[in-house]
Amino acid sequence: MSPTLLRNVRPWGGDARDVLIDADAIREIGAPGTISAEGAVAVDGDGGILLPSFSDVHVHLDSTRMGLPFRPNTAGDTRWSHIMNDRENWRSAERSVADRATYTLGRMIAQGATRVRSHAQVDADSGLEKFEGVLAARDAHRDRASVEIVAFPQVGIHLEDGVPDLLDLALRSGADLIGGIDPCEIDRDPIRHLDTVFDLADRHGVGVDIHLHEGGSLGLFSLDLILERTRALGMAGRVSVSHAFSLADRSPGVDRALEQVAELDVALTTIAPKGSLTVPLDLPIERLLETGVRVGLGMDGQRDYWSPWGDGDMLERTWMLAFTQGFSRDDLIEDCLAVATWGGASVIDATLPRLAPGVRPGVAVGDPAELVVVRGDTPTAAVMDRSSERLVLHRGRIVAENDDLR
Template sequence: MPSLTLTNVRPWGGEAADIHVDGDRITAIHPTGRAEPTGERLDGAGAVALPGFVNAHAHPDKSWWGKPWVSYGGKATTQGRIAHEREYRDALGIPSVDSATAVLREYLRHGTTAARGHVDVDLGVGLRGIEVLAEASAALGGAVAIAIVAFPQDGVMRREGVLKLLDEAAVAGATSVGGIDPASIDRDPVAQLDGLFDIAVRRDVGLDIHLHDRGELGAFQFELIIERTRRHGRQHRVTVSHGFALGELDPARQTALVAELADAGISWATVAPPRSAPLPWRELRDGEVPLGLGTDGIRDLWSPFGDGDILRVALDFARLHGLRTDADLTYAVELATRRAAGFVHRDVHDLVAGARADIVLLDAQNVPDALVRCPRRRLVVAGGRVVAADGELRI
């Protein structure tokens, strides 16, 4: 890949700088004019530069993106949505390489260059979704780097054979194994969690567990997960996704639980839904519990919403939590970028020498302005390659 210099850009809204890229890496960042540009030269015209966005919780295999509109018809409960999806996904050809590629392209158009994809693994589709997503990712030359979670959407213990499929997925390239509401879906939280931790230990993979259960039932499962994470030495390898209950507990219980999560090295992913209880985000930040933002599924049999723009999810997060100051608004954008490195298995994801050259340019005064307006992406560079310009894909 040829080298590239983005001139006159403002990393994180700061002073004008030139970003030098060689191959798929950022090699240097200098104040504008300090060093000769190398290779292709693109004038950033003073745009704000950010690292590519990280979608820390996505379902790119489930969508009907790119197909005619599908009216939503399921019952508005977790069980109802699962049943609805099982009934209609075959007719919509889900999962398919075309739809998964269309979703990844939409992520990319909005500047998302890395995603953690929860891919359905169940008795109906087996591991086909994982193959589909790998093919979709390859079709885009790896522009969107994907970390795959093998996700047992339809339950684990209540469907005999799913644990074995998850084990096979861990061998077939999934870097994490998922779980779902061990209490309300399987009605056997200890068995599901013990089964998942057994795979995590034997295959040395991460765990990322969907928890929709509310109130004390949810909190009880956080405790089961914390205890097993410590006992099996899986610190920094376990994530709770959604975890709505955390926002619903009284402040003292929240503080105690966050301290336990921090101590056990557990990370948290949220999609900041508008009707959910705000998370104790200051405690999570101060306790250094990694927090990631995700789109969840977009245009699927669970919900008609979502456009794949993680900056918009950061704005939802800011509004849900009443963020107002420039520092707090910038924090929301950091959640969508450099603070999410671990969710896609990176040590560093930022505008620094040595990082993968994932860069987004936005016409904005500063980072808070970019967040509240979510403007069109002026330029998207993924792995050193220009993939979108003026809001349109170039690949």
């Protein structure tokens, strides 16, 4: 493959540069016109801002209804009613899981995400059908994005027969991580739930990513059980906790939990939810960056049987993250952009350098060839504008331009 010479781009909004990229990494950065284009595919960046590509590290590609007729929401108020609403309706969608996941992943890539971690529901009702749909989407876009798949027991592990075997089968069939969910509230047996999850992780040598919506002291209890197992199995750097609403609280237990999260290098993912006076949901992003905790951003569901929210655009989700954090300062809004790009990349690959407040990584010589060019006077302006004029690079090659896949 020929290298790509990206002309006239501004790394993190700095001075204009030309950037030479091969399939693996950024190879050279120079003043405009100073890098030989010989043998390279030259592309005009037109003064756009060069950033590491977006990393969506918490998405449910199997449930999406993006691109289909809008369907009013028929879920009730509880998490369980949402689970059952999905179960009752997903088979009657106009298109297969594979088609829907493929379309949605394409939209995500077109808008700048080339690193993705998707959950794929594995349960007694759907067996591996949803998982296989996500596998098909990954395959369809294998030259445009890197996709990790989590075998995700959305309906618990021990409420219905055969789920541990299905999860085992998914892990032998291409899943990269084992998931889990609210060990107390769903299975109502946290030890049995988590022991099954960590046993599968241990046997298959894969990482763990657990949905933890449980709030307050219950969530901190479940988190403590996760941390205990992470330590016991020597899995530091290989465990993620998604949502982690209990860490959005202001109770004294949060400090102790965050210390251990940092020590055991447990990663966190957030979908930039809207918390409230009575239900805190938003992770303390700046505090996580200050303590070196890996944190990434995701879209969650996308216009599915759970909710109408979500549209595949990680730049818009970055805007929501800054909004939900209450940020107006440019450095803080740029930190959100760093979380949405490099932060997520470090959730997927714990060997990457950590973020910290004000650190703007991912666009130097030697950095991965996963990049996006966005429009704006400054990175903060780009977040505010959310222009669809973008260039997206995966493995050094342009894979999407101005909202269209190549």
